Amino acid sequence: MKKQTPDTPHAAHAAVVTGDESLAREWTALLEQHDIECIPARDARALKAASSRLTAAYELTVLPTDEKKERLRFIDAHLPAHLPIISSSVTVTALAQSQWIDARERLIGFCGFPTLLGSPLIDISLTPYTTDAVVHQARACFTAIEKETVCIQDRTGMITPGIIAQVINEALMAVQHNVASAASIDTAMKLAAGYPFGPIEWGEKIGFATIAALLDAMRAETGEERFRTSQLLRQLAASGKFWSENQLAPEAPVLVQEELPLGDAPDPLKPVVRPKKKKAAARATSK
């Protein structure tokens, strides 16, 4: 976010951006490229000062956490009443989010998801409460940053993220069943099927915990077995790494992960406690 000083002229337009750190940073950079100033969401005074220049608020918390609820409620309480709240609706529908705030008619969902924000095409989803004026305003906001919008059904997973999640999960099932190595699968899907990234490489970019949480949400919404997650995805979501025989070296810490219950993916923002490799290796060598 550009630092404003008393001498810095304000941009003509401003927007509120909040959410997961890396996504919010990416979106802020994109808005600033188009001369739209980004106001920190938690600063009520700054919000008030910029109110005449605000065009929208963007909420980019991917997982349906309490934090997302709090952020939406804060924005709803402090953003001028006529402005749209454009919120990532990949793991929780726009309709469900609209129930968390008072002015539900101004919430509109969009595909705010890792690795997809840079696209010139973006999908939005409406709730039964969304007004035409809000849709019009939201579309104008996307047009201002050179993004074309398409309207899709309001559903968990939206279009692209749900398909990517299924593909990543299937690739991990194939690794788990020893069909081929993770590296081979990534190579195959890029060269034979024209994927932009290998599925496992893509999972690393998005975050396996996010993929697991998205599939859990899709399964919870539809009740469909096809969204069940592979054990390997669970393991990666919890530990961030593949199981390896090396960790069974003498006295090395063995990572034992219990299968997580559905809908209980770990908080990706919490630091992951990793085994202390160096000490373990030193102990093993000294014997």
Add this chain to the structure above:
Amino acid sequence: MALSIGIIGAGDMGVAIAHLAALNKCTVALYDINDEVIRRAIERIRTDLKKQVTDDGPFTRDDLQLALERIKKRTQLADLDTCDIIIEAAMEDLRVKRDLFKKLDTIAHYTTRLVSTTSSLSITAIASGTKKPERIAGMRFFQPVLSRGLIEIVRGMHTSDETIDAIEQAAGKLGRQTIVSRDTPGFVVSRIQSQYYGEALRLLQDEAASVETIDRLLTIQGGFTSGPFRMIDEAGIDTHFEESYALFERMFTDPRYRPSDIERQMSDGGVKGKKTKKGFYDNYA
């Protein structure tokens, strides 16, 4: 010494492999039961080769003439006996392929490697009627064969390391990278692609978005080279439905691989994609 490749079946896949192999200086024995089918196949290769001669392209007219001369017509299986590798690209029918490999096992020289291009059948099952299953493997090419840089080698239950090595070398001579996968339903690419297509078809069934919107989002936003519906239209909706159904059955009807009723309806109704000039899209000339 040039690699000699026998190709069984002068359909779309056989023709594309013959074209690729001849262009990469392999000698090709193209087999089909019908002489007329092979003649037409070679004409098709000639036409396709001509399109590759451009002012700034890598091939001259002479290169292409030489490539054509490397392709020999064959209507007797026995004529393939001295090939280094025989690539079967016949119809996707286990009984047909099993019988064919049984014959090849008796005809082909003992050093010849026998491979199937099957996308949905088990290599182990195809090799089950032969006496030397260790020389049999899968070799999956992907359409469009000339531009896709990968060959998926499938290791059957009895495939030897020597056979895998030989096929990897052959793929290298065709200018292709390889991966080796285990003989499981759909291998790697079809298995993972089943989710790409399957989920898109379910979204369409639920009216989450239109064909065009789903394809546009996956290509522009997702960065995939081609949208699922355009790809199914290219492959043929009936063909894709049959492959999906075969995968579903081989996965013991696991709901993750359930085929789509949309495809069945379209296939039954004669709407089969590009080949019938009408499919998910109808802008085919």
